[in-house]
Amino acid sequence: MRNLSGRLYAAIRIVLLAVLVVPSAASARDAIVLEPVQLGPHSYYFAGETGMASHENKGFMSNAGFVVTPGGVVAFDTLGTPALGQAMLDAIAAVTDQPVRLVIISHYHADHIYGLQAFKAAGAEIWAHTAARAYLHSDEARERLAQRRADLAPWVDEDTRLVPADRWLTFEDGGPLVFDMGGVALRIIDVSGAHSPEDIMLYVPADEVLFAGDLYFSGRIPFVGPADSKAWLAALDRMGALGPRVVVPGHGPSSTDTVADMQLTRDYLLYMREQMGAAVDEMMDFEEAYAATDWSRFEAYPAFEEANRINAYGQYLQLERESLEAE
Numbered sequence: 001m002r003n004l005s006g007r008l009y010a011a012i013r014i015v016l017l018a019v020l021v022v023p024s025a026a027s028a029r030d031a032i033v034l035e036p037v038q039l040g041p042h043s044y045y046f047a048g049e050t051g052m053a054s055h056e057n058k059g060f061m062s063n064a065g066f067v068v069t070p071g072g073v074v075a076f077d078t079l080g081t082p083a084l085g086q087a088m089l090d091a092i093a094a095v096t097d098q099p100v101r102l103v104i105i106s107h108y109h110a111d112h113i114y115g116l117q118a119f120k121a122a123g124a125e126i127w128a129h130t131a132a133r134a135y136l137h138s139d140e141a142r143e144r145l146a147q148r149r150a151d152l153a154p155w156v157d158e159d160t161r162l163v164p165a166d167r168w169l170t171f172e173d174g175g176p177l178v179f180d181m182g183g184v185a186l187r188i189i190d191v192s193g194a195h196s197p198e199d200i201m202l203y204v205p206a207d208e209v210l211f212a213g214d215l216y217f218s219g220r221i222p223f224v225g226p227a228d229s230k231a232w233l234a235a236l237d238r239m240g241a242l243g244p245r246v247v248v249p250g251h252g253p254s255s256t257d258t259v260a261d262m263q264l265t266r267d268y269l270l271y272m273r274e275q276m277g278a279a280v281d282e283m284m285d286f287e288e289a290y291a292a293t294d295w296s297r298f299e300a301y302p303a304f305e306e307a308n309r310i311n312a313y314g315q316y317l318q319l320e321r322e323s324l325e326a327e
Contacts (some may be wrong), residue, residue, distance in 0.1 A: 012041075014214060027045050028200075032087040034084070034087045034090075034091040035091065037246070039065075039207065039209050039246045040204065040206070040208070040245075041206065041207060042068050043067050043207040043209040045064065046063060047067035049060045049254055050220050050251065050302045050303070051149070051302060052062070052110055053110075053148070053152060054151070055152060055153075057078070058152070058155050059080040059084060059111070060079065061251065061312065063077070064079050064112070064245060065202075066088075066092055066246050068096045068097070068180070069183065071181050071182075071184075074100075075088065075094060075100055075119065077106050077115075077211075077250075078105070078113060078119055079102075079115040080111035080152075080156075081097050081114050081160070082115060082155075082159070083277050084115050084155070085117075086118040088118070089122055091120065096223075097180075100123075102127065103125070105127070105132070106211070107128075107195065107198050108128065108198060109196065110148055112214075113162070113163070115278065117160070117161060120163050120172070125167065126166045127164045127165055127188075128165035128169065128239060129197075130168035131199035132165070132168075132198035134197070136162055149206060152267050169188065172198070174190065176188060176190070185203060185205055185206065186202060187203040187205065190201055191231075191235040191238060192216055194215055194234075194235040195224075199215055199238075200213070201215065208245035208246065209246045209306040210247045212239060212250065214234075214250035215232065215235050216249040216261075216262065216265065218252030218261050219252070221298060221301045221302065221307050221311070222265050222268065223307050223310075223311070224268075224269070224310075225271050225311060226288070226317060227318075228318065229273055229315055231268055234268055239262065244258060267297075271297070272312060275293045275312075276316040280316065286312075289308065294315075
């Protein structure tokens with residue numbers, strides 16, 4: 001009996017230690033606290049880690065922002081998990097008593113939208129580009145959600161769902177959508193078809209702050225993949241024409257030296273188009289082209305290892321398409 005009691009005591013002790021040491025899903029979510037960075041009288045942002053989404057960073061590897069007005073708060077993107085979305089709401093509530101009335105989504109990629117359900121539950125209205133509708137019912141969306149549930153549990157789980165917009169935006173004349181919230185003028189700018197089919201940016205003229213989404217990467221290699229790099233370069237020109245004082249990228253720190261910081265993305269896109277375009281013209285196999293390309297100029301930047309090969313292959317295929325269309 002003494003041995004049985006000893007074994008039982010040891011088993012109970014192990015269970016108690018496990019409960020104390022291993023956090024529950026709820027406590028893991030509760031541990032997320034975000035600190036907003038103020039950029040102007042109305043504008044703030046949350047700075048995610050530089051790199052890819054991982055269990056270690058709890059999926060916090062992208063940026064999001066918000067604009068405080070006397071008529072309510074406008075959020076721009078909602079980060080990559082419902083828990084991060086709730087953490088955003090908590091942090092906003094520490095800055096202002098104004099409710100979040102509107103969420104504008106830069107594009108429907110996982111690291112920018114999985115926080116939406118927290119905002120929807122809080123009563124916010126969601127706006128996004130109409131081209132994002134197709135993503136919601138796509139195999140890509142289902143596969144990415146399954147992958148995130150596997151890689152980012154408990155922050156992405158079976159209760160995580162894709163949330164559609166309440167208003168799908170169209171830009172028939174190509175100009176910005178200008179609106180007012182509490183006396184603060186805001187501009188939504190259509191740059192769709194560059195990084196994704198549904199890219200939009202938010203500009204706050206009073207603060208000279210541009211929330212650029214994934215068209216602008218600060219201090220790291222952008223994720224390009226199969227994007228239209230020619231349209232992306234044109235989008236960078238449009239950003240420069242705005243002359244913002246501060247640009248909030250989709251990833252990386254906010255930028256006040258916008259021309260210089262924009263140059264990395266521009267140079268990277270131009271170099272990739274040059275190298276992969278030459279390979280396509282010479283009918284060179286991708287593997288051979290990739291191995292023959294000198295990537296040393298970009299190797300030291302964050303996300304190079306994770307993104308560069310995917311980017312190069314996507315642009316190889318993009319330039320093949322451009323070549324065929326030119327014939």
